[in-house]
Amino acid sequence: MTVAFQASLLDVDEPCGLGPLTPARTALSHGAWIDVLPGWLRGADALFDRLVAAVPWKAERRVMYDRVVDVPRLLKFYDERDPLPDRVLGDARSALSAHYAGELGEPFVTAGLCLYRDGRDSVAWHGDDLGRGGREDTMVAILSLGTPRSLLLRPRGGGPSVRRDLGHGDLIVMGGSCQRTWEHAVPKTARPCGPRVSVQFRPRGVR
Ligand SMILES: O=C(O)CCC(=O)C(=O)O
Numbered sequence: 663m664t665v666a667f668q669a670s671l672l673d674v675d676e677p678c679g680l681g682p683l684t685p686a687r688t689a690l691s692h693g694a695w696i697d698v699l700p701g702w703l704r705g706a707d708a709l710f711d712r713l714v715a716a717v718p719w720k721a722e723r724r725v726m727y728d729r730v731v732d733v734p735r736l737l738k739f740y741d742e743r744d745p746l747p748d749r750v751l752g753d754a755r756s757a758l759s760a761h762y763a764g765e766l767g768e769p770f771v772t773a774g775l776c777l778y779r780d781g782r783d784s785v786a787w788h789g790d791d792l793g794r795g796g797r798e799d800t801m802v803a804i805l806s807l808g809t810p811r812s813l814l815l816r817p818r819g820g821g822p823s824v825r826r827d828l829g830h831g832d833l834i835v836m837g838g839s840c841q842r843t844w845e846h847a848v849p850k851t852a853r854p855c856g857p858r859v860s861v862q863f864r865p866r867g868v869r
């Protein structure tokens with residue numbers, strides 16, 4: 663598939679590599695938190711290009727109320743035994759598993775990939791609460807590549823939302839009770855907007 667993407671000028675020709683994993687934590691309410699590390703992956707635009715070309719992206723359709731609608735992004739899920747599409751993703755998963763081992767008590771194993779082709783692609787408000795995230799504290803780590811998009815978070819009970827603009831190798835980790843006491847979304851935008859890939863690493867049974 664071809665998607666037009668303007669590589670960031672700072673990033674051109676830089677070798678792909680993960681920097682030190684030194685995220686800054688922001689406590690949210692109800693025992694939720696986010697860790698953010700801008701530019702964790704240097705040379706992220708090269709990885710973006712490889713993933714756009716190599717991943718067998720799938721368009722999905724879902725039942726919404728009484729209609730079948732297109733899911734507004736392309737997807738590919740790698741289960742724990744599936745080989746990842748790029749070595750750098752394996753390195754990122756290992757580094758995250760090592761860094762959070764004490765706090766999380768288990769490794770990140772799956773990788774969910776999303777391709778937002780332009781500003782019309784999005785993900786609606788939700789928590790990753792289909793599995794254990796709906797009952798237990800856990801973590802979901804997201805590596806963002808390509809054009810930055812806003813990730814919004816809001817408490818389920820109501821209250822102000824928190825926004826982080828993520829792309830070009832940025833990392834966010836949602837932790838604690840975040841998947842069951844908060845929701846997150848990547849809203850559509852009317853601004854001209856190039857494509858973004860997000861890679862979500864999750865522990866076993868978290869979806
Ligand atoms: O694209 C993102 O950063 C978020 C994706 C997401 O929330 C999900 O796939 O569950």
Ligand SMILES: [Fe+2]
Nearest residue numbers: 788789790846
């Ligand atoms: Fe999510």
